[in-house]
Amino acid sequence: MTQNNSLSQEDKFYHTDIFETTNINTVSRGLGDYLQSIIESSKFDISKAEYEDEFEYLDNIEGDISTIVNYMFAQRTFNLNVRALCLQKWRGIVTDINEDGFKAKLEDLTNGGSYEIGSFKMDFVPIADIEMFKLGAIFYWSIGFRTINYTKEKFSEVRFQRLPQISDEDFDIAMDKGNEKYDFLISANECI
Amino acid sequence: MIQEYLYKYKLNLVVLGDFNPAIFSPAWLALKKLIRPENMEDTQVHVIHGSFSLFRIGDWAEIKVNKETFQLTTAREDNFDLLKDLMVGIFTILKETPIRAFGINHNKYFTVPDENRYNKIENKLAPLGNWNEIFSDPKLMRLEILQLKRPDSNMGRISFSVSLPDEEMPKNTLKVFMNDRFDIDDKIKSTEKFLKIFEKSFKSSFEQFDGVIDSVWRKIN
Numbered sequence: 001m002t003q004n005n006s007l008s009q010e011d012k013f014y015h016t017d018i019f020e021t022t023n024i025n026t027v028s029r030g031l032g033d034y035l036q037s038i039i040e041s042s043k044f045d046i047s048k049a050e051y052e053d054e055f056e057y058l059d060n061i062e063g064d065i066s067t068i069v070n071y072m073f074a075q076r077t078f079n080l081n082v083r084a085l086c087l088q089k090w091r092g093i094v095t096d097i098n099e100d101g102f103k104a105k106l107e108d109l110t111n112g113g114s115y116e117i118g119s120f121k122m123d124f125v126p127i128a129d130i131e132m133f134k135l136g137a138i139f140y141w142s143i144g145f146r147t148i149n150y151t152k153e154k155f156s157e158v159r160f161q162r163l164p165q166i167s168d169e170d171f172d173i174a175m176d177k178g179n180e181k182y183d184f185l186i187s188a189n190e191c192i
Numbered sequence: 193m194i195q196e197y198l199y200k201y202k203l204n205l206v207v208l209g210d211f212n213p214a215i216f217s218p219a220w221l222a223l224k225k226l227i228r229p230e231n232m233e234d235t236q237v238h239v240i241h242g243s244f245s246l247f248r249i250g251d252w253a254e255i256k257v258n259k260e261t262f263q264l265t266t267a268r269e270d271n272f273d274l275l276k277d278l279m280v281g282i283f284t285i286l287k288e289t290p291i292r293a294f295g296i297n298h299n300k301y302f303t304v305p306d307e308n309r310y311n312k313i314e315n316k317l318a319p320l321g322n323w324n325e326i327f328s329d330p331k332l333m334r335l336e337i338l339q340l341k342r343p344d345s346n347m348g349r350i351s352f353s354v355s356l357p358d359e360e361m362p363k364n365t366l367k368v369f370m371n372d373r374f375d376i377d378d379k380i381k382s383t384e385k386f387l388k389i390f391e392k393s394f395k396s397s398f399e400q401f402d403g404v405i406d407s408v409w410r411k412i413n
Contacts, residue, residue: 159271
């Protein structure tokens with residue numbers, strides 16, 4: 001893959017998070033006006049059924065459909081009206097579980113530095129994440145300010161990491177690779 | 193410190209490749225345990241179609257997929273790591289997806305309440321005096337710097353821009369944007385390579401973005 005000074009159309013799409021370079025003028029003016037009217041009249045509350053009708057209409061039109069779809073795609077975005085800024089963030093790993101709660105090794109993601117060990121009661125674990133709670137589980141703990149629809153509030157939030165469980169097949173592959181390396185090292189050692 | 197002016201920090205993760213948008217739905221994410229079960233109830237689906245999917249998970253993330261682009265976005269700084277995990281989780285499951293490139297896009301919005309201060313910042317970034325004879329009361333709309341070679345060993349590039357905000361914001365707000373782009377040159381194991389580079393580069397991308405902002409801020413003050 002080479003790099004050059006010019007930006008391809010794909011690059012332009014990619015380059016901006018809102019596809020702002022998509023150019024409606026590449027399709028016919030009439031169609032552009034039609035799309036614009038759809039977008040203006042239905043900005044945030046269009047139903048799925050209406051939406052599918054639009055596509056049925058579009059599918060029957062000759063022209064650069066991908067440009068049209070990308071244009072509409074760019075327009076249909078949620079207003080993420082919840083924003084949050086953190087004062088401090090930690091990443092924790094559950095190292096011990098006992099009757100009273102659990103202990104975790106904490107990494108300060110904001111200021112860095114050495115690890116700390118913290119003790120927590122079980123009610124620290126959000127009910128929604130209880131299935132992820134186990135020895136070795138990773139969680140994120142953040143404190144800061146959150147703004148929801150112009151209302152600012154302090155928050156302290158804990159979320160447990162969610163990653164797919166390793167499959168039996170992947171486990172076998174990893175074990176095979178490990179065994180291969182082990183055998184290689186043993187045989188290399190014997191040669192010496 | 194410029195951080196005192198920070199109004200909003202939005203993270204947008206973009207992957208370029210070949211996708212089947214219809215796969216991506218809240219139910220699928222919940223089935224794979226990549227989101228909280230309660231988030232499935234709390235999800236706002238805008239559209240799930242063969243050509244693209246767009247929905248919001250709870251109040252914290254937005255997923256937007258078409259046949260060539262996959263995007264995750266959040267404006268909650270406390271969930272940036274969750275967004276990374278969601279990306280890793282999805283493509284660990286969809287490990288055969290052809291991926292050509294990905295980007296870690298940082299969007300910081302700084303609001304400077306003092307008009308004079310705001311004008312000074314604008315003027316330092318792009319000396320507007322050069323334009324006074326041509327335009328009346330010229331303003332900075334967008335300034336963009338491109339680095340065509342990455343500072344690490346990966347393929348890709350970095351671009352940095354300062355512009356007017358692209359969404360409703362308080363007066364005197366500037367958007368500072370960095371597109372940290374990585375190209376994937378392995379066509380056989382592209383997903384594996386993507387995940388490896390993505391996980392390794394995620395943290396350093398934030399350090400780099402903050403480093404650039406601090407450096408520019410020092411120069412203009």
